[in-house]
Amino acid sequence: MTTLHDHIQMLRAELTSFHLSRRERRQIERELKQACAQLAAEHHDKTTPA
Structure with missing residues (x-):
């Protein structure tokens, strides 16, 4: 399972594609x-704080 942070990094990497x-x-x-x-x-x- 990927974390939200990992998902964001993968999306950013995809945007670098030509x-x-x-x-x-x-x-x-x-x-x-x-x-x-x-x-x-x-x-x-x-x-x-709660």
Whole structure:
């Protein structure tokens, strides 16, 4: 199982590919944006005192 951090790194690596169509690039960018937002939310939940 990959962690969210690993998933973000894989998406970033995919974006460096020259063989992506515009559609594929937009999809990867959307996934990356969602994953980063999820990671930020998880980080915020861990640092917020109860």
